[in-house]
Amino acid sequence: MKINPLNLASSNDFDCIIVGQGLAGTLLSYFLLLENQRVAVIDYPIQGRTSHIAAGLINPVTGRRIAKSWRFEELVGFARQTYEALELKLSIALWKDQTIHRALHNTFEENEWLRRSSFPEFQAYLFDEPSIGEIKDKIHEPHGWGELRGAAQIALPLLIEKWKEQLVNQGLYFNEIFDYQQLRFENDRINYRDLSAEKMIFCEGAKATENPFFNHLPFLPTKGELLLVRFHELNFEQILKHNLFLIPMGNGIYWVGATSRYEYDGPNPSDYARKYLINELDKTVKVSYEIISHEAGIRPTVADVRPLLGRHSEFHNLFIFNGLGTKGALMGPFFAQQMAKYLVGFGGLDEDVDIKRFDNLDKKGHFFKTPGQED
Ligand SMILES: Cc1cc2nc3c(=O)[nH]c(=O)nc-3n(C[C@H](O)[C@H](O)[C@H](O)COP(=O)(O)OP(=O)(O)OC[C@H]3O[C@@H](n4cnc5c(N)ncnc54)[C@H](O)[C@@H]3O)c2cc1C
Known part of the structure; x- marks a missing residue:
């Protein structure tokens, strides 16, 4: 495809081009469109992408240690609001309140569950001895059961598919593998084949490890x-x-x-x-x-288990929204909105998700010292 100057001045002229339409690209394009941005999305179904196979679970506590999910109350409230707005927009059901019956495999796990359920921050979520009902006889009985309330299940594959249909219908979806060699930086704009934009945001999931502009970030896929x-x-x-x-x-x-x-x-x-x-x-x-x-x-998991949002330190038209790791359903909406506001100049990024936290990281993922810095 050749660059067409007529197209550049008209239908192929965008505020933002997003690369990748998994959960990150879906939510970011949604919030950018709410900010009245002209958005194009380049996406191709690459083997290894995750949103279309994820269970979409939002879980208040995780892991063997029964730890509370990071910023849970703040994130879950906004997630619910966002998925419900998308349900209305797309006429689909996305959010399902859920209860998790968790097997406790030994006395230690059982005691830990009981101990934590007495802490104020767990009281809305952890309950003991749920009724397992008629499935009891069909499951290998563990030592005990705990009941975890306040979870939710999001139909992520359906969301991705229906959002793609919307983008296609509006002529905003470009179905091709993005080729970094075709990028051109000209007059404060970024051109890609016959598309032109002010900003390009990479939402490539774990494929970002092959992105020459952002592969210095400490992804641990x-x-x-x-x-x-x-x-x-x-x-x-x-x-x-x-x-x-x-x-x-x-x-x-x-x-x-x-x-x-x-x-x-x-x-x-x-x-x-x-x-x-x-x-x-x-x-x-x-x-x-x-x-x-x-x-x-x-x-797309990251060494410090936090999302990756921000602007490239040298190529100022390039941005990343990634690192949703194992908790995209919970973290995606809040940080997609934060990223969209940042891109349109209406807000900053939280320090613990801003990629600036890795400014002192070398290509091998090691921190290096700045002059005068002590051990
Ligand atoms: C087995 C499994 C279970 C999971 N269960 C849960 C769960 O219950 N709850 C939860 O919150 N999270 C879960 N996750 C994690 C969740 O899938 C991620 O947090 C989230 O989906 C990541 O979304 P993403 O958009 O960053 O990446 P992806 O979904 O991988 O999307 C990236 C998109 O970019 C495209 N792309 C990449 N490179 C290019 C290119 N060069 N050109 C064109 N297109 C490109 C890909 O094809 C894809 O469409 C699970 C993950 C796995 C693997």
Whole structure:
């Protein structure tokens, strides 16, 4: 495609070009359009992308340590408001309140659950001895159960698909693999093939590790794999967290996962993970099941487990919105709005998400000292 000067002055002239339409690119384009920006989105379904396979879980507490999710109350309130606005705009259901029944595997875990449930900040979320109901006999009974309230499940694949349809209908979606070699910086504008914009924002998920402008940031991508299964004679509406998460996806299908692996063996589903997931599932349910599919994605996780927002220190038209890690459903809306306001000049970035926090990082991810800095 050649640059067409007529196009530059008209329909291909944008305020912002976004590269990548996973959850990050979807939410950022939504908030930029609310700010009356002209937005184009370049996206291509690359193997390893994650939003279309994520369970979309928003979880108030996570991990074996039963830790409270970072800034949970603030983030979840805004997330709910955003997904509900998108539900109205797109005429789809996105938000589902959820309860998680969590297996407690030993006395230590049980005591820890009881101890934490007495802390004020956990009182709205942690409850003991839930009624597991008729599924009890079909699940391998753990030492005990805890009930986790205040969770939610977001239909992320549906959101991505329906938002893409909107962009396509408005002529704002460009379906191609972005090629960094085609970027041109001219007269304070950035040109890409026959598109021109003031700003370009990269929302490429884990693929950002190949972005020559932002690959100095300390991404620690983690591969995640899951199975979609149909159980024989087992139905439940709540989420079970046993050896794995078992999450009802509707139409009798359950999301079973996920693995988490730093060592990179390519973006495709692996035999290793399939065996692991089947083994763990067999230790969880007593019923037979049919595997419908096996999926893999690479989470855009970051060394300090915080999102990555900001402007390139040298190429001032280039920006990044990434690093949603394992908590995109919760963190995405709040920080997409913050990024959109920053891009239009109506706000700053929180220090702990601004990529400036890594200004003193070398290409290998090590901090280097500035002159005069002590140990
Ligand atoms: C197994 C698994 C389970 C998960 N479960 C949850 C969960 O329950 N809750 C939760 O909050 N999070 C979950 N996550 C994490 C969640 O998926 C991420 O936080 C979030 O989806 C990341 O969105 P993203 O837009 O940054 O990246 P992605 O969804 O990967 O999107 C990046 C987009 O950019 C495109 N792209 C990249 N490079 C280019 C290029 N050069 N040219 C064109 N297009 C390009 C990709 O094809 C893709 O469409 C899970 C992740 C995995 C792997």
